[in-house]
Amino acid sequence: MTPGARRVLSAASRLFYERGIHAVGVDLIASEAGVTKKTLYDRFGSKEQIVVEYLADRDERWRAFVTERLEQAGRGPVDRVLAVFDASQAWMTESSPKGCSMVNAHAEISDPSHPAHPIITGQKEWMLALFTDLVRESAPARAEESARTLMLLHEGAMVAHGLRIFPDPIGHARDRARDLLEGAATDGGRGAR
Amino acid sequence: MTPGARRVLSAASRLFYERGIHAVGVDLIASEAGVTKKTLYDRFGSKEQIVVEYLADRDERWRAFVTERLEQAGRGPVDRVLAVFDASQAWMTESSPKGCSMVNAHAEISDPSHPAHPIITGQKEWMLALFTDLVRESAPARAEESARTLMLLHEGAMVAHGLRIFPDPIGHARDRARDLLEGAATDGGRGAR
DNA sequence: TCAATGCTATACCGATCTGTATAGTGGGCG
DNA sequence: CGCCCACTATACAGATCGGTATAGCATTGA
Incomplete structure (x- = not known):
């Protein structure tokens, strides 16, 4: 897993757990991970996959x-x-x-x-x-x-x-x-x- | 509670329980209740209140x-x-x-x-x-x-x-x-x- | 040297989100 | 009769949703 992907998963993990899955959007995940949405979708393909x-x-x-x-x-x-x-x-x-x-x-x-x-x-x-x-x-x-x-x-x-x-x-x-x-x-x- | 409001609450109850709260939108609730969004907001004011x-x-x-x-x-x-x-x-x-x-x-x-x-x-x-x-x-x-x-x-x-x-x-x-x-x-x- | 890789930046897409506005309908009741 | 009330129908606003497109910038390794 690339460093960007790791940060995405780590940020998503925290946000999903704290706020719930449907309450967290991909823009927020990317922003919190310090990554662009492009990177996020290059690594995971979809929110469901995250x-x-x-x-x-x-x-x-x-x-x-x-x-x-x-x-x-x-x-x-x-x-x-x-x-x-x-x-x-x-x-x-x-x-x-x-x-x-x-x-x-x-x-x-x-x-x-x-x-x-x-x-x-x-x-x-x-x-x-x-x-x-x-x-x-x-x-x-x-x-x-x-x-x-x-x-x-x-x-x-x-x-x-x-x-x-x-x-x-x-x-x-x-x-x-x-x-x-x-x-x-x-x-x-x-x-x- | 008016008949329309009762149907809204009943539909929302079923949908929230089955699919989760964030996964259900007010348009769907109104539609399932057989009611317009106007009625829904006249009775409840907000989704949070529902x-x-x-x-x-x-x-x-x-x-x-x-x-x-x-x-x-x-x-x-x-x-x-x-x-x-x-x-x-x-x-x-x-x-x-x-x-x-x-x-x-x-x-x-x-x-x-x-x-x-x-x-x-x-x-x-x-x-x-x-x-x-x-x-x-x-x-x-x-x-x-x-x-x-x-x-x-x-x-x-x-x-x-x-x-x-x-x-x-x-x-x-x-x-x-x-x-x-x-x-x-x-x-x-x-x-x- | 050159190409692939991992990334940034930005702009955009159509759909859906909560919530509002306008106009009109039909029944019950004083 | 005339008013109120619960309601329909439709259109729209601004924001956010998941997801895509284009362009460019470093670093790395054959």
């Missing part, structure tokens, strides 16, 4: 981020699931105050034939498969059901984080994930993180 | 729907929480395949000073307060914590429903809510609904 590469890039960086955190995590099966929540906590706190970019993009892209659609659903499939694999390490039976519960807690935490429904929802989800995996019944009085 | 009334109307109908379901529900505290999940199940299955309209609108409306913003956050506050009240009936201690967990499960289920991550996420969330309220430890082998 949208696709925005989501694909974010998806790729997210998977790499989680994978790296998992490699650094302990070998215990519970720790490995909690490492995913810790990764989310770090990712969101650092630079994602508006929640999951895939969920937000899906709100704007209804058409299932849109080329960005498989990227959005693909990330959710990957996350569900990841949780399933991690849970299966310790409890093969009911792994799918537990993974789905973790998925609900995780997605809910992302939304709650973006909407600021209550403080530290990702930490709360992490605690509930631990309860689930440790088989805690009525919460042994651990309290908030 | 957006506000769209969300306010949906919020109002949702609260009425849940309240009615709660009145029909049993007196048991667990049943009453589950009635909320059942209400979501009915609401979403009937006519909301794309998940929560407030969450979707929030993806497009970033500016916190937008007049629609308090409606969005207001509904989430209402839901959290509702869960808190319902949980407090049976278990005053840790009510807030349990309500937050229910909130995460519920929001996660809405997203999973809209994204079609796995089948029947709202039913799954309902089951986990029951486990939580009944103090089940490792799931007593109830299986899927």
Whole structure:
């Protein structure tokens, strides 16, 4: 990718995430990237393609981020699931105050034939498969059901984080994930993180 | 509200939800409502006002729907929480395949000073307060914590429903809510609904 | 040396965006 | 009767939308 293209994708990424995809025009993207529209269209061909590469890039960086955190995590099966929540906590706190970019993009892209659609659903499939694999390490039976519960807690935490429904929802989800995996019944009085 | 205004709001409601707010223009709304733009602007004044009334109307109908379901529900505290999940199940299955309209609108409306913003956050506050009240009936201690967990499960289920991550996420969330309220430890082998 | 490449600058295209203006129609009501 | 009101029809304004065209300027590498 050329330096101009990189700046375009970087500017588009920030603007799309902060303001929404349809609210951002190509003129603004080019201007923010310090690039002419000619360059933008020479590199990407269309706004739709920029949208696709925005989501694909974010998806790729997210998977790499989680994978790296998992490699650094302990070998215990519970720790490995909690490492995913810790990764989310770090990712969101650092630079994602508006929640999951895939969920937000899906709100704007209804058409299932849109080329960005498989990227959005693909990330959710990957996350569900990841949780399933991690849970299966310790409890093969009911792994799918537990993974789905973790998925609900995780997605809910992302939304709650973006909407600021209550403080530290990702930490709360992490605690509930631990309860689930440790088989805690009525919460042994651990309290908030 | 005049008949024309009602048709405008009804058409806008459907279009905003299905296609997203920024993707729908006032010409399309007027055309779908069988009304001229003059009428539309005479009644609402601006597109922004239509957006506000769209969300306010949906919020109002949702609260009425849940309240009615709660009145029909049993007196048991667990049943009453589950009635909320059942209400979501009915609401979403009937006519909301794309998940929560407030969450979707929030993806497009970033500016916190937008007049629609308090409606969005207001509904989430209402839901959290509702869960808190319902949980407090049976278990005053840790009510807030349990309500937050229910909130995460519920929001996660809405997203999973809209994204079609796995089948029947709202039913799954309902089951986990029951486990939580009944103090089940490792799931007593109830299986899927 | 020469050609390709990555870029700037600027002007333009048709379509669509939100919003307004003008003129007129038909029914309900005091 | 005459006024108000909700509405239609059409045309238009200025801005912005995604996308294209023309021309030129550096740097790079065969």
